[in-house]
Amino acid sequence: MKKSISKVLLAAVTSAVMLSSCSKTPDESRYIPKTAGVVVDLNAKQLTTKLVTNGITMDKLFEATQSKDTSNEVMKAWKDAENSGIDMQSHFFASFVFQGQPAEHKSYISLTASLKDADKFEAYLKKNIANFSLKTQNDFKYIWEEKQHAVIGWNKSAVIYISAVDPSNLEKYNPGGSSSPDYGDPSEPMIDSATAVTDSAMAIPAALTTAEDDAQIKTWVAEVDHLFHLKKDETAGSIEPFAKLLKEDADAGIFVNPEAIYNSGQFTMIPANVKKLMEGSFYTGTVNFENGKIVFNGHSYMGKELAAIYKKYGKKEIDMDMLNKYPSQNITGFISYAFDFRMIGDIVKATGMDGMVNLMMGKSGLSMDDVLNAFEGQLTYVASDFAITKKESPYFPGEFTEKPDAKWIFSLKVGNKDAFNKIMTSPMLKEVFTREGDHYTVVNPMAAATMPAMSINEKFVTLGSDSALLQEYLGGKGHIKLPDGIEGKIKGSMLGGYVDLEKVTAVIPEDKMDEDEKPVAKKAKELLKDVTFVSKADGGDVQHGEAVLTFKNKDQNSLVQLINLGTEAAKVMQARKAKEKAYEDSLFAAPVDTTVVAPQ
Structure with missing residues (x-):
């Protein structure tokens, strides 16, 4: 089965949102820098527990939302992800770090999760990522994912995924954006879009990477290294509002640091006195x-x-x-x-x-x-x-x-x-x-x-x-x-x-x-x-x-x-697609001189 690590992490985050603690201060949060402008926290264990208690499991969910032709493949992909060594019951953090001028492309998004078994995780990557090339730096291992231009680094207890973003054009990162990465049709099973990612990665041998690629890899590997070794006063947890948010033990949370965003160089037009007025302002929210x-x-x-x-x-x-x-x-x-x-x-x-x-x-x-x-x-x-x-x-x-x-x-x-x-x-x-x-x-x-x-x-x-x-x-x-x-x-x-x-x-x-x-x-x-x-x-x-x-x-x-309503809506969509496909098949199967009446 072909599937990249970005898909595993994104699938985990998506499932946490869909399903979504164990600790008052999640251990994964120590890898989030205080320079992060926006941080999203998903408490997967707490959310999953609420669903399982009511009889909803991933098996039943996929069976309800996928067609007979694809549900087995999706379940195989999910089971594969569950056995990847990533702790699917931990907190998942998505952090947006805005830094440097827009033309420098130094801003990035990082996805952070816990590992239950680092050896399983390495084996999973080796099995599913084309041109797998394992590297080691200091006390962590990493690989470079060409398609997403991302570094995946991990140690014994955590994994960090880093990919560059363009803050001046965030729309292109939306699934519907014209320049967005190709995640495929959301109505199709995840395995299809994951396959497309890996196939495209296979088309670019590692030996053909350019000097520019090497410089980019070194930059993001250095950033992963930096995140793995943040000092306490360098973490977002050293900011009191963020520390309070982590202790609220919510199903999901969000933290916004306006100062980290406009001081990053991304918004040079903001007057200095506006920045001074907003200094020390933060926003937090929970669900x-x-x-x-x-x-x-x-x-x-x-x-x-x-x-x-x-x-x-x-x-x-x-x-x-x-x-x-x-x-x-x-x-x-x-x-x-x-x-x-x-x-x-x-x-x-x-x-x-x-x-x-x-x-x-x-x-x-x-x-x-x-x-x-x-x-x-x-x-x-x-x-x-x-x-x-x-x-x-x-x-x-x-x-x-x-x-x-x-x-x-x-x-x-x-x-x-x-x-x-x-x-x-x-x-x-x-x-x-x-x-x-x-x-x-x-x-x-x-x-x-x-x-x-x-x-x-x-x-x-x-x-x-x-x-x-x-x-x-x-x-x-x-x-x-x-x-x-x-x-x-x-x-x-x-x-x-x-x-x-x-x-x-x-x-x-x-x-x-x-x-x-x-x-x-x-x-x-x-x-x-x-x-x-x-x-x-x-x-x-x-x-x-x-x-x-x-x-x-x-x-x-x-x-x-909400999940029950969503599965009912998914069934209606599947039935409609099946009806449309049957009608299209009847058109191609009908004789040339036969008049086919469209179903109401």
Whole structure:
């Protein structure tokens, strides 16, 4: 069987995502440099355990998603990978390291995993990689993979795969990118694309490598050597937010270090004062698949200068009254946000770009401070009564189209009245709005007819889907009905939101689907219940965000439910391909003068 090591590692990472701890601080993390801009952690053992506990194994998964002609080959490839010596139950890390100027091609991606048996791993490589040429450097072994221009290095306990990337054109590394490496059709078994990789590698004998190739090999071997011998203060683990992320014991995690990215030379256009403002800022996130829900948690760590700006304006909480007075018992979703716009002004000033902003706004007769002071930073958007409705075309009478429709309100609280009135009477808006008593109206009646219902005064700017709903909302006599626990969850936060996915998916029409698609569509509609998200300030320099995607079935693990839906969709795709192939075969088999009717 022909298959390259890059495919083994990528297959392992893919399976961890698909399946996805043992240790509070995974041993594999010590090979990740602090210069990494983005790190993705997949806890394969924890994720696999959740699937196996619910009766899903790789054997059953491949059997369900592959055709009879390919499932055996795929299983052989997977079993081969399982016996490769790589610990398929360890943490898998993918690290993106941005360094040097783009033209120098020094940036790379590294994949890191644990080894259970280094001798098995070496034997596996020797068996499956063409032109296998084993080399040794210091205390590790390595080979060069020509097709991917990658080095695979390993010692007794770990394997590191390094391949160069071009940060200025990351799209080409996507499976769908025009210049992406050829991973083959994702609907085809992995073994086919792996074979193509090895075949192409066989076409280039090792003896024909150029001096340029030799220099490239030496560069990446040196980098592998560097990663295997990182000092503690050189690892990403020496960064406190990353160390905290590893201890969260999540199914999957992500770490972003903006400073490592823009200091790498990849973004030379970023001004020095912008870099200084963002210094010490980091972002981390985790994903956990639990029974009946997926929980996303994120932390934003602010550096010294950015934290000082946030502290200057204090903690701000969403105005619950703006949400609660929405007059409906049939809520589809909402988002409420509390953010002092003046923070934006301080951030822009700290970067030294306020002069440019004011210059651009010069013709409007306004300054940046005028706009930021005009609004308090309290906004709410609420939608209800979501449905698919038939609407007649205004241009073609008698023609109807089905479109999503909902009732909604958007409200923005005014801050400084003088600044607000200055905006409304500025050269930019004075031709559009005119003041009538204590409110503003649209000057042109024809323009007003095309705009949503609105109310603009010195307290609020409020827009609505229709005037009746707007007036009822402004009257303040109605009261929103939220699901149990939602109000208490978002109260006191700076950001809160909710979407009733059950109501959104319920209106998806099944009558326009093919018969073989309806069962999957029905299961998809029965899958999700709602999603809630909230963001709060944990302290002066940390903000915490959480999103919870809730499933209707509360007793089964959410990953298992997603896998089950995915396998059902795969079966539908296989059946469709089989039907199409049968139709094509019938065309070629039919006599020339026979009319073949296409199946519906």
